[in-house]
Amino acid sequence: MIEKNGDSIPHVLSVAGSDSGAGAGIQADLKACAARGVYCSTVITAVTAQNTLGVQGVHDVPEDFVAQQLKSVLSDMQVDVVKTGVLPSIRVVKVLLQSLAEFPVRAALVVDPVMVSTSGDVLAGSSILSSFREELFPMADIVTPNIKEASALLGGIHLETVADMCNAAKLLHALGPRKVLKVERLRVILQVIGEAWDVFQNVLVKGGDLPDSLDAVDIFFNGERFYELRLSRIKTRNTHGTGCTLASCIAAELAKGSPMLTSVKVAKRYVETALEYSKEILIGNGSQRPFDHSLRLKSGFHRKEVFNPSDLFLYAVTDSGMNKKWGRSMVDAVGAAIQGGATIVQLREKDAETQDFLETAKACLAVCRSYGVPLLINDRIDVALASDADGVHVGQSDMPASAARTLLGPEKIIGVSCKTIEQAQQAWISGADYIGSGGVYSTNTKANNPTIGLDGLKTVCLASKLPVVAIGGINASNAGSVMKMEVPNLKGVAVVSALFDRENVLTETKKLHDLLMEHHHRKSNEIHARQLSGK
Numbered sequence: 079m080i081e082k083n084g085d086s087i088p089h090v091l092s093v094a095g096s097d098s099g100a101g102a103g104i105q106a107d108l109k110a111c112a113a114r115g116v117y118c119s120t121v122i123t124a125v126t127a128q129n130t131l132g133v134q135g136v137h138d139v140p141e142d143f144v145a146q147q148l149k150s151v152l153s154d155m156q157v158d159v160v161k162t163g164v165l166p167s168i169r170v171v172k173v174l175l176q177s178l179a180e181f182p183v184r185a186a187l188v189v190d191p192v193m194v195s196t197s198g199d200v201l202a203g204s205s206i207l208s209s210f211r212e213e214l215f216p217m218a219d220i221v222t223p224n225i226k227e228a229s230a231l232l233g234g235i236h237l238e239t240v241a242d243m244c245n246a247a248k249l250l251h252a253l254g255p256r257k258v259l260k261v262e263r264l265r266v267i268l269q270v271i272g273e274a275w276d277v278f279q280n281v282l283v284k285g286g287d288l289p290d291s292l293d294a295v296d297i298f299f300n301g302e303r304f305y306e307l308r309l310s311r312i313k314t315r316n317t318h319g320t321g322c323t324l325a326s327c328i329a330a331e332l333a334k335g336s337p338m339l340t341s342v343k344v345a346k347r348y349v350e351t352a353l354e355y356s357k358e359i360l361i362g363n364g365s366q367r368p369f370d371h372s373l374r375l376k377s378g379f380h381r382k383e384v385f386n387p388s389d390l391f392l393y394a395v396t397d398s399g400m401n402k403k404w405g406r407s408m409v410d411a412v413g414a415a416i417q418g419g420a421t422i423v424q425l426r427e428k429d430a431e432t433q434d435f436l437e438t439a440k441a442c443l444a445v446c447r448s449y450g451v452p453l454l455i456n457d458r459i460d461v462a463l464a465s466d467a468d469g470v471h472v473g474q475s476d477m478p479a480s481a482a483r484t485l486l487g488p489e490k491i492i493g494v495s496c497k498t499i500e501q502a503q504q505a506w507i508s509g510a511d512y513i514g515s516g517g518v519y520s521t522n523t524k525a526n527n528p529t530i531g532l533d534g535l536k537t538v539c540l541a542s543k544l545p546v547v548a549i550g551g552i553n554a555s556n557a558g559s560v561m562k563m564e565v566p567n568l569k570g571v572a573v574v575s576a577l578f579d580r581e582n583v584l585t586e587t588k589k590l591h592d593l594l595m596e597h598h599h600r601k602s603n604e605i606h607a608r609q610l611s612g613k
């Protein structure tokens with residue numbers, strides 16, 4: 079990419095209308111670009127009052143002010159791709175073309191010829207058609223009409239079959255004479271130097287509205303070849319904004335430097351993934367519902383957003399060998415531990431195949447979510463990501479916590495094992511949420527694990543700015559000694575064998591939970607009494 083003022087981040091400028099419901103328009107473009115890892119600036123051409131029921135009002139932005147927005151962005155930032163949505167008047171089209179002549183963009187112009195909203199409301203009148211055909215399309219690198227828009231642009235011809243769509247794509251492609259003339263010369267030059275022909279005009283006719291089709295069929299035509307792009311049709315009403323999103327994704331991929339056909343395929347796949355993910359989410363009461371560009375809203379409904387240190391109170395760490403020995407499944411063991419009072423669960427699967435680990439994680443996550451208890455994954459960031467677990471626990475020889483934080487993002491929980499003051503300080507710097515410190519006592523569960531004792535635990539706790547959970551050889555007979563220690567950031571105990579190497583997980587967890595509660599109450603009463611006596 080060419081550098082301008084040091085900008086090297088892929089950048090799409092969306093010139094489109096605002097949708098107050100945020101399913102389509104500028105808002106969809108921003109979300110799509112963010113999801114695809116591309117910066118998006120915006121020039122707003124019209125403001126709609128809109129929700130899932132339809133468009134209640136439209137207010138066009140005066141073209142002088144559209145021009146001012148264009149100048150502000152294009153004179154300062156290095157834009158790679160301009161993507162257009164609602165262009166409400168011929169004057170706005172002219173203003174856009176003038177701006178692009180003054181400040182040419184680096185890679186491409188993507189034109190989504192929006193005329194009618196999903197709800198059937200007209201967003202750009204028929205007077206705009208000739209301006210699109212004669213002025214805008216010849217400058218575009220790709221135009222992405224749906225069937226209705228393609229029909230309107232071609233004088234109302236009927237489009238009912240894939241063959242009709244191919245014909246429409248060809249006719250629309252023919253509307254770019256100036257560009258074709260211009261690029262014919264370029265084509266010869268590029269052929270001579272052996273470059274690809276990606277600079278030529280392309281048409282994508284979107285067949286989402288095609289009757290009686292089980293697939294979502296789009297026709298891509300690059301002037302030379304037709305490509306029938308099929309993906310299975312997703313049964314959902316949450317499709318408001320798919321057109322804007324698709325065009326923005328194409329723009330985003332082009333901005334990253336991908337070829338045109340690849341960009342279209344990636345964009346189509348992304349939209350399919352987002353629709354599949356969002357098919358059951360409910361936003362609004364109407365039938366034109368938005369979808370989730372970030373693929374995160376579903377789990378967000380059930381998950382606590384921020385780590386709560388009191389979740390470390392009774393930390394159950396699983397062991398599949400122990401559960402097998404006692405003839406129960408991991409899901410049953412986790413369910414029983416939670417019913418007995420476990421406040422957080424870690425899946426520690428040292429020998430599992432990746433696929434089995436992932437399936438177990440997903441099944442245990444469903445159980446944990448149903449009780450509102452966080453589930454962490456031991457060591458395996460990939461399994462945590464793929465299962466959407468609440469976080470990970472890593473040791474000193476596992477992936478560093480800072481790298482885990484980069485991969486998992488700010489909202490997941492990250493715990494780190496620390497035996498020393500230096501490790502505790504580093505865990506805090508790395509962005510961890512808590513420390514696991516041990517072995518407090520000797521253990522048979524983890525081979526060759528050095529014991530740090532209660533003194534070592536106290537040293538780590540005093541040095542740590544993070545909450546601490548004690549681990550290693552802890553059971554109902556010694557947990558009291560651990561929790562009696564006078565260190566405020568010691569929040570609980572993590573236990574494997576005392577819960578899972580037992581016949582009845584629920585009973586054993588409850589026993590330990592009751593004991594910890596007794597200590598907790600005793601400590602609270604002592605603190606209260608001290609406050610009353612003023613000591």
Ligand SMILES: Cc1ncc(COP(=O)(O)OP(=O)(O)O)c(N)n1
Nearest residue numbers: 457471472473474495514515549572
């Ligand atoms: C809560 C908690 N604390 C410490 C550990 C140990 O982690 P690590 O040192 O990475 O050893 P393995 O568990 O991976 O063998 C833990 N798992 N949980």
Ligand SMILES: Cc1nc(C(=O)O)sc1CCOP(=O)(O)O
Nearest residue numbers: 516517521523550551573574575
């Ligand atoms: C997994 C683990 N980590 C430890 C550490 O010291 O970091 S001790 C340990 C095993 C804890 O199992 P049990 O409760 O059966 O002793």
Ligand SMILES: [Mg+2]
Nearest residue numbers: 457472473476
């Ligand atoms: Mg580990």
